[in-house]
Amino acid sequence: MSKKKVLVLLGPNLNMVGIREKGVYGDETAQSIEMQIREFAESLGFECEIFQSNWEGALIDKIHEAKGVFDGVVLNAGALTHYSYALRDAVACLRIPFVETHMSNVFAREPFRAHSVLSEVCAGVICGFGKHSYFLALQALKSLM
Template sequence: MKKVLVLNGPNLNLLGIREPGVYGETTLVEINRMMEKLGRQFGLELEFFQSNHEGSLIDRIHQAYGRCQAIIINPGALTHYSFALRDALKAVNLPVVEVHLTNIHAREHFRQLSVIADVAAGTICGFGPESYMLAVQAVAALLAKEENQ
């Protein structure tokens, strides 16, 4: 099985109770379960990690090198300003899919910029928890494409 690191940044541990009108009522634990089930269908083993600390996320990215074949990341607010997170993702040279529950391009001006986007194979946003399922499918397709090259 191919291993995929799934990272979630600040405040995503509060999904389900944090602004449910914006982020929905589904918890991160529920999203992880759905992703795990879907991942198995694609032959993927998902490893989940959430942190409110930028350095902890960067450490996990570094640890993924040589151990994981891809990364799915919802950087939360770090999306908009963490060049350190961006540089870590670029450094490990793994396929990255950026994911967001909301459509960041239709939100406040400061949320519309992603410093992660240019090191990601793609960004999926605006579909609520389904964004994560689409990210699993995207990673499976990226890894299958790499395997066939």
């Protein structure tokens, strides 16, 4: 049996984790967290690709390319979560599970962060557990496949 393939899609400024807002995101680097995500995904029997971009169009293109390639997506769209209807429409195009994921508890931060235009087209939402949010999202995807 071939491994299920998952895509972990990371939006704007998530390449700066470990550098920016350490009180919110901690001081562990994005590269270290990505390595741990890959290892955890592998332990669940997944083949995992991680893609990060600060550009909305690149994220949309990657979602379009995921059709027929990936079995599920962990999506941390960063600030695009709150207003990108184009990203929302791209997610809605695919018939695979997406888990909206955030390292911080978006409901305990600025009020604008509590609203997501993506949630209603995702299978679920996980937030507030730091890097462990990604691990929980991968476990959720496994249960959905």
